[in-house]
Amino acid sequence: MKTNFIEALEQYDIEGIKRIPKGDLHNHAPRGGNVRFIEKWAGVQIPRLNRKFLDLDDMQSWYKKNVRCHCQGIDGYEIRIKGAFKQAKDDGVTKLVLSFGLGEETIYGSLSNFVKVISRIHKDVAPEIEFIPELSLDRGTNVDSILHLCAEYFNMNFYRSIDICGNEFAQPIANFKPLYRLAKSYGLKLRAHAGEFGDADSVREAVEELELDEVQHGIAVAKCKNTTRWLAENNITLNICPASNIILSRSQDYKTHPIRTLFDSGVRVTINTDDILIFDVSISRMFLDFYKDNIFTVYELNEIRQNGLM
């Protein structure tokens, strides 16, 4: 039987696609909002992105110059978080993992104050969304210096998953082992960015060293058949962000994006936004574009959608 999602795809009905439940498991909260929502709040016009980025530094400086300058301080932070929940709600996201960098909470003086604010925004904007807060560490972090703080935070039972992002080459991922052991003992889901800029081996290393459940991006794996097979056999999900990969010059376009190869090799993949405030491409739009470009069938896209809700 055809689901509404399949019918909406076949009819190129973006509004219909938006109404169907979906997950977003890779979303950096302060950059998870909607550009038009921020424009309205700040009373400004933000230039639309009309080029690809060379790397993460290039992206950061564009973001600071064009978006971040309009939403600074506590008010600016909160409007971006509100924007993230609103964007997700408007796109039919029913399961939302929002990633918060360690240190973001300090503007509120304590984690408990931060939790109150974030929980209030969730309740006010999109209480129907299953919200999964994630603690995100920069790859350059000195792990010994934050272990104690993280233990204190895990005790407060707010964060339900953990991630590492930023420069993949900053230090060996194995340095995060003590933190991931700790996170595992608290029952957190274990994720890390790997294989976005790094190679296939770096993805396997991350999964093995940190006992990851899921990898953020992981697309470099497609270049190595053995690692791809290994990932599929070990049921490791890749939370892929195709629009991000294209804009950050990790892939030419949807047609050549490795998600098709990974899917064909039996790797469980999901489609996510990453930094939608910058890229301005929704999950519904990506589903539709993959269908329009004839890369996935409606049934395959429905399977990918359901992966995001598991």
Ligand SMILES: [Zn+2]
């Ligand atoms: Zn990311």
